[in-house]
Amino acid sequence: MNKIWIAFLTVGVLSCAGISYYHVSASNTEYGALPKEKQEIQERKDKNKIKAKNDSITKNNTNDGPLVIQKDRTVTPQIIKKIEDQVNDQRIRFTNGWVSPVNHQEMNARGVTVETGALKSDPAQGIVVVLTDGEKRKFVDSKEYKTPSKHGEVRVIDYDGFDLTLEAEDKTRWTFNVPTGTFK
Structure with a gap:
């Protein structure tokens, strides 16, 4: 009987952990856990980094x-x-x-x-x-x-x-x- 309870308890804990992991990782960007304003700031910074990397120096x-x-x-x-x-x-x-x-x-x-x-x-x-x-x-x-x-x-x-x-x-x-x- 104890083994059955331990098995049910283990299944319950693991399924709760899986559900919470799914909800945390289900955001559409890597900044999904941040508030909307901060997400936009981080995404804008990422775009600027990519743009700066691809720029060429042509002006004094x-x-x-x-x-x-x-x-x-x-x-x-x-x-x-x-x-x-x-x-x-x-x-x-x-x-x-x-x-x-x-x-x-x-x-x-x-x-x-x-x-x-x-x-x-x-x-x-x-x-x-x-x-x-x-x-x-x-x-x-x-x-x-x-x-x-x-x-x-x-x-x-x-x-x-x-x-x-x-x-x-x-x-x-x-x-x-x-x-x-x-x-x-």
């Missing part, structure tokens, strides 16, 4: 603020106004930079970012940092090049392919070739 500045490099987006060659480099910020005062996709014939990378500025320890010494990314956004290499002479911080003012025109504080100009790392 947007209404949402300055251009910041998104490494998972396709990029077009362009001068960037703001550099956010948490690794080198302690040593280098950045002015601006340049970003471009790369063909494998030019450099062994998928994309290249050039950051320009001056050393914090020697503000007269201009510096160029070249960062390359490989397939699947993996970091490939970072190289630093000091300007041939000390004329203050440098900035990218123009580019032609992989030849960047750099200008120092005192208006001294160089042409910097990104693949070779040479100044002309």
Whole structure:
């Protein structure tokens, strides 16, 4: 008799658990347990994430603020106004930079970012940092090049392919070739 009661009790508990699981998981979205307003907010955030992931960078500045490099987006060659480099910020005062996709014939990378500025320890010494990314956004290499002479911080003012025109504080100009790392 006890075994029958235990069996009925077990069946009753399991069926109640199954019914409550069915009702909780029967919502039409993953946010079904949230109030309607919060569901709409979460769904809008999800759509914006998908849209941002599929966007490509084509403008220098947007209404949402300055251009910041998104490494998972396709990029077009362009001068960037703001550099956010948490690794080198302690040593280098950045002015601006340049970003471009790369063909494998030019450099062994998928994309290249050039950051320009001056050393914090020697503000007269201009510096160029070249960062390359490989397939699947993996970091490939970072190289630093000091300007041939000390004329203050440098900035990218123009580019032609992989030849960047750099200008120092005192208006001294160089042409910097990104693949070779040479100044002309």
